[in-house]
Amino acid sequence: MTTAVMVHGAFCGGWAFEYFREPFEAAGWRVLAPDLRGHGDGEAVAGLSMEDYARDLERLCADLAEPPVLIGHSMGGLVCQMAARRIRPSAMVLLAPSPPWGVTGASVEEAITAAAVGLLDPFWSGAVDPDRALMRRHSLDRVPAPYRDAVLARVRPESARALREVLNWWMDPFMTTSVGAGPLPVPTLIVAGGRDQVHPAATARRTAERIGAAYREAAEMSHWLVAEPEWAQVAALALDWLDGERRAAA
Numbered sequence: 230m231t232t233a234v235m236v237h238g239a240f241c242g243g244w245a246f247e248y249f250r251e252p253f254e255a256a257g258w259r260v261l262a263p264d265l266r267g268h269g270d271g272e273a274v275a276g277l278s279m280e281d282y283a284r285d286l287e288r289l290c291a292d293l294a295e296p297p298v299l300i301g302h303s304m305g306g307l308v309c310q311m312a313a314r315r316i317r318p319s320a321m322v323l324l325a326p327s328p329p330w331g332v333t334g335a336s337v338e339e340a341i342t343a344a345a346v347g348l349l350d351p352f353w354s355g356a357v358d359p360d361r362a363l364m365r366r367h368s369l370d371r372v373p374a375p376y377r378d379a380v381l382a383r384v385r386p387e388s389a390r391a392l393r394e395v396l397n398w399w400m401d402p403f404m405t406t407s408v409g410a411g412p413l414p415v416p417t418l419i420v421a422g423g424r425d426q427v428h429p430a431a432t433a434r435r436t437a438e439r440i441g442a443a444y445r446e447a448a449e450m451s452h453w454l455v456a457e458p459e460w461a462q463v464a465a466l467a468l469d470w471l472d473g474e475r476r477a478a479a
Contacts (some may be wrong), residue, residue: 231319232293235262238303238327239392240359240384242268242470245302249455250393252464257323258260261297263289265308265390270273274388275356279395279405283311290316298471301329302455303428304395306419313415313446320474321417321442322453325428330398330407334429356386367426369450371458380456412441416474419443420463422450436456 233253237245250260263394266273267283286308290297291357299321301309308328328334360383369377394405410436420443430446437444447454447463454463 230260231257232297234286234290234297234299234318235260235360236301236305236308237265237268237303238305239263239316239387240364242383243340244383245380246300246456247456248333248460249464252461252468256413256468257476261289265305265410270383273356274386276354277388279311279390279391280306280419282308282391284316286312287315290318295319296432298322298468300324301326307395307406310413311406311424313417315448316408318415319478320471320473321415323417323419323436323442324417325421325425325433325452326436327395327406327428328432330401330404331438332432332435332439334432341395347372355389357389357392358386359384368452371424372403372453372456373458376456380453408434408440412439417442418445418447418470420454420466422446422454422457423448424450425451425452445470 235243235246235250237243237458242264246262249261251416261282266285267277290320296317296319299309299313299316299318301307301321302324306323307329309323310326310329328348361384364384369380384449394401410414417440419433419437421428421430423446434444445466447459450457450459454460
């Protein structure tokens with residue numbers, strides 16, 4: 230049985246994949262959708278680094294009988310990229326992933342967001358509360374209203390340090406979100422939303438070029454690829470691509 234480890238984005242938990250995991254499980258996959266450290270009930274994210282998240286993912290995968298497939302959304306896509314060389318997954322699918330160290334955003338909106346995050350916590354020591362109005366406009370702009378409201382009720386604070394490592398990588402002397410030199414040694418597919426303002430398609434293409442990934446674009450979708458009205462098409466695309474990679478490797 231193939232195992233997929235699904236890694237959620239900022240402010241979220243494993244619950245973000247509650248729909249997206251269903252076609253994988255129906256196809257006979259084992260799906261793990263853990264909460265990143267600090268993202269579970271009663272936990273705290275203050276002071277946590279992206280490297281903490283990547284190391285935790287590495288430890289989880291080390292206990293699996295076979296190399297898994299990693300599926301990451303948004304910030305979780307960057308966690309997967311950071312851990313890939315150590316885990317050596319059989320494949321990765323990255324949905325609207327945050328770009329790694331050295332990949333510059335392609336839009337003015339990304340620059341504005343990075344500047345705003347840079348002002349939140351100069352010591353990288355605290356937690357940032359989710360901006361629900363911003364999420365409503367940019368992350369959840371294409372999901373049905375009842376589901377959008379349910380998501381907004383479940384989001385939780387994110388580590389200021391992790392956010393700055395992602396969005397202000399040029400200010401990080403430790404190059405925390407670097408994925409190493411050259412393409413990643415893992416078959417990888419990146420799927421981007423053509424209407425995404427969080428990680429625009431142009432930025433996703435730059436990330437694909439940087440890590441040597443295949444690239445697909447869902448022209449009418451935004452950032453929440455795991456549950457927008459066309460999410461099942463994205464899941465089917467991922468499953469078809471993974472099946473093709475499996476056949477090619479056989």
